[in-house]
Amino acid sequence: MLKDEVNKALEIVQAGGMILYPTDTIWGIGCDATNTDAVKKIYQLKQREESKSMIILLDTDNKLQSYITEVPDIAYDLIEFAENPLTLVMPGARNISPALIAADGSVGIRVSSHPFCQQLIQRLRKPLVSTSANISGHASPQYFSKIDQEIINGVDYVVDIDQHSTEAKKPSTIMRLNPNGTFEFIRR
Numbered sequence: 001m002l003k004d005e006v007n008k009a010l011e012i013v014q015a016g017g018m019i020l021y022p023t024d025t026i027w028g029i030g031c032d033a034t035n036t037d038a039v040k041k042i043y044q045l046k047q048r049e050e051s052k053s054m055i056i057l058l059d060t061d062n063k064l065q066s067y068i069t070e071v072p073d074i075a076y077d078l079i080e081f082a083e084n085p086l087t088l089v090m091p092g093a094r095n096i097s098p099a100l101i102a103a104d105g106s107v108g109i110r111v112s113s114h115p116f117c118q119q120l121i122q123r124l125r126k127p128l129v130s131t132s133a134n135i136s137g138h139a140s141p142q143y144f145s146k147i148d149q150e151i152i153n154g155v156d157y158v159v160d161i162d163q164h165s166t167e168a169k170k171p172s173t174i175m176r177l178n179p180n181g182t183f184e185f186i187r188r
Contacts, residue, residue: 005159006119013124017156018042020147023057024085024114026132026140026169027147029155030057033127036097042129043099045154048136053100055087055108056127059118067109067127068092072181079111085172086110089186091179096127110172116161132171142168 009019016038018031029045031038033056043050058064061079064071069092079086093100093107101107110130112118121128132140133147141147144163152158174186 002115002119002161005161006116006123009116009120009157009159010123012157013038013120013128018045018154019157019159020133020152020155021116021120021159022114022144022162022165023117023130024110024112025172026142027144028057028130029133029151030128030130032124033096033100033129036099039097039099039129042131045151046131046134046136048131050099051103052136053102053107054129054131055110056096056100057110057112057117057121057130058127059112059121061111063127064109067095067107069094070179072177072179074181074183075177078175078177078183082173084170085113087172087174089174089176100129106176108174116159140171142170 012019013032016035018029018041020029029042061076068090075088087108087110089106089108091106133151134140143166173188175183176186177183
């Protein structure tokens with residue numbers, strides 16, 4: 001089942017499509033983080049300003065250097081010891097769609113612990129965009145049955161995993177991490 005869903009989602013994402021999928025936090029809308037056309041489709045679906053950047057997911061922290069120019073050593077410790085899912089916003093974003101890079105050159109990255117995300121990203125060999133499955137300005141859905149029908153109808157594929165779970169999930173903690181290792185919380 002997991003393998004089948006990864007295969008179906010991979011096909012859609014490689015073709016430039018958008019998926020609705022479960023993550024280690026809330027349900028996300030995703031696409032290939034290197035495909036600008038696909039990224040722009042997510043902004044349109046969410047009715048979100050392009051100046052509000054979205055995060056990317058990786059399957060392992062050893063890929064951070066591929067997408068951030070200078071990864072502070074503390075980033076690895078923060079990821080390893082975080083008790084809750086942690087998104088790190090770091091400057092020096094590279095090798096992803098310019099539509100995902102904030103005006104200051106930063107991008108938010110989370111290493112996902114969800115088996116579906118890990119397998120899809122590993123097979124895709126690229127980061128996956130992750131943004132909450134809601135219209136901009138609406139509440140983030142805590143589980144699948146709370147996702148707006150407009151979002152479900154707007155994506156190219158809805159992953160058939162965890163749809164019946166009613167475990168309330170929260171968005172990740174977000175920290176801004178500077179090259180010198182200093183950091184600040186954006187969302188706890």
